[in-house]
Amino acid sequence: MPQTGELLDGQSGLPVDNPTKSYWHREPSEKLLDHRTTKELPRSADVVIVGSGITGSFAAHFLKEKRPDLNVVMLEAREACWGATGRNGGHCQPAIYAAQAHIASFELRNFAYLKALVEDLSIPCDWRSTSGVHAFYSAPLFAEVRRVVDDLAGAYPDLAANVAVVTRGEGEGESGKGDGLAGTPAYLLEGERRELTLGGLRVPGAEGAVVQWNAASLWPYKLVAFVLERLLAANGAGAEAAGSFNLQTNTPATGLSAASPPASLSSPGGSSSTTASPVWTVHTPRGTVSAPRVLLATNAYTSHLLPSFADLIVPTRGQVSALKPPEQQPAAPSDPPLDIGHTYYIVGEPDNAMERDDYLVQRPPPPAELVFGGGRRHAKGRGVGVWDDGSVDEPVAWYLRGELGSVLDLSLHSPSSKTEGGGGSHPTVKKQDLEPTYEWTGIMGYSRDGHPFVGRVPSSLGGGPDDDDADVGLYVCAGYTGHGMPNAVLSAKAAVDMMYGDGDGDGAEVDLPPEYELTEQRVAAARRGDEVAVVDSKGTLYADFGHLL
Structure with missing residues (x-):
């Protein structure tokens, strides 16, 4: 439902309009500042991505690689990459010894993927x-x-x-x-x-x-800016790119609602939707945009749209x-x-x-x-x-x-x-x-059990009916606990694979740790304290390296 009135206990508000000025924003992209691909907000899309940081930008990158025909709309509350990715410490470093072996391997694959991409595309992001x-x-x-x-x-x-x-x-x-x-x-x-x-x-x-x-x-903002500019440049570039990438900055998502579509509704990018599949509507001050698939790449702000996450991502x-x-x-x-x-x-x-x-x-x-x-x-x-x-x-x-x-x-x-x-x-x-x-x-965004949440949101947490098509619905990729740079890229790819099936034959590249998957069982365990909780009973956090112990 659209968010109105006061916030619930622990629920995040929207990103503020007057953030402190980050070092990484000293040279903003002229193409991205105040960018709105279309003057008016589209009324519908195949996929809506909320958030334009490293998770959202790479999710869009992987979506368009997998399905060039898709119409993807990205909503950003402020300027592009003006949240955590554009405000971090400029690191990308896997936790090789401070994590379980399979998670360390996943982070190493993230690092290797990013390093190779920067080199292959000559991305000017001061990667060192x-x-x-x-x-x-x-x-x-x-x-x-x-x-x-x-x-x-x-x-x-x-x-x-x-x-x-x-x-x-x-x-x-x-x-x-x-x-x-x-x-x-x-x-x-x-x-x-x-x-x-x-x-x-x-x-x-x-x-x-x-x-x-x-x-x-590295200069994290410039990495993301390159990815977003490349997506925008691909609009209309050939018959295979029949779909589009539409970036709408300064357009905060204020709420979500879901309803079953009429039988006559078809998805604008060639993908089909049925009467059994919900259509998600994202509410903004500029109107609404609806799609059968919505990805929340909102990290710390996730609970503003999903209050059920108030104690899961702090x-x-x-x-x-x-x-x-x-x-x-x-x-x-x-x-x-x-x-x-x-x-x-x-x-x-x-x-x-x-x-x-x-x-x-x-x-x-x-x-x-x-x-x-x-x-x-x-x-x-x-x-x-x-x-x-x-x-x-x-x-x-x-x-x-x-x-x-x-x-x-x-x-x-x-x-x-x-x-x-x-x-x-x-x-x-x-x-x-x-x-x-x-x-x-x-x-x-600090996760309750120290791991990101990646996957389809079950109905118990505010997602759609659990018996819908497995690849249709509301998805989350967030909660990196201050360790997003070596996790976000392949986590975003895993979310895209969940949304549209992993038919690329490259599942080994992702191999998402099961601890990252969003399931009702994991949420229940985290709330019982079965895992070493990042948020303790007093509401304070373990230090970032607490998991070494």
Whole structure:
């Protein structure tokens, strides 16, 4: 039904009209700004996609690959890719050791697909393949991480080959010098082996670190903008493209309703609908659009259209800053600018394993800004239940400006493979405040059991009658718990395959983890707490790396 009146307890509102300005929106696509493919909102379509981030854009990409004849309408409440994808930290990194093996493999396939697509199409999104450093500042947490990686090496050596554990060297607790390496792949060059020390990784004060070889930084908005522009450019391009892709920005979806169509109704893109199949109507301030299939790629905002998801996908506000590197004098005019060389996760505090969950990438020079996010513990209620990204939390902003220099060696010169220190204390790096160029917030969709929800919505959650044709109805692909970049693309493909059948013979490419599938049984288990819930009984969230434990 169309949403009217006050929100229910826990239900998300609509994306606000005045969001904070993200670094990634500093160079918006002229083709996409204020874009409406047709002046008027179409009254009908084969498929309506709500949301234009990475999930919605790639769902449209896969739909048009599978069925060029389809008429696809995409609704976006704000500008294209103005939600979480356009407001994240610029990472794409699979959780190789911090997830079950089949989920890690799924995330690796996502990463490989995206990397290949960027290379094949020469997508100008500043994709930079690198290694990911996970620095742990809690001894108990790092000990558990080592156990997890050891178990992975025994059971799944092909996955374990993608990671290395970096430990403090013998005697380092007394002298503060030396680092050790465990599980280094034999194929690493000697120079790379030397770099794999805590000092060489620029985290001399950490208890230990894990290095993953499959990681990337990128400009996420430009990736999605390329996909959307390509879809729009294909409109009318040949007989096989008889269908269309219609993007309607600044058109929020305010409600849903379903009704059985009259016998005379036929789908406009050549697909048939029967009197037994419901027609879904999406309501907007500009009118309605109806289709036999609707995909909600709405992540944190899903419960606005489906109130039954209020306790399943919880909006949670995160915050990111783009920081100028510290001003330093090079030893010689020919010395290169600061290049931290990796992407980073910075996890845990000495007295609390889950009190820190920060993340960092660096933009290419110039200006080589450090894009640093996290600090949710300084936000009121950790940002849980907040769906308004129109402001920043000042305590988080201060933390992000001043914290990075205390955990990461930001010296201009190449870091040493050895660290200095003494007296039994860990070596430290220079604490300094960095100047922000952008500070912004974004809304993540935290899933109750930590996994995305992908699939057809059953009637018990607000979907249509459960005895309809399996490929007709209301679908959801959302709830990434702050980990969407290495999950969303093939999750979107899985949703498309559910909608139109997987006749491509490439099901192995997707092989969606069963934990991601939206079923009534999974929802009931999550609500009973059979899984490790991301949302605990007090409504607060485990830190982003909580599933390591």
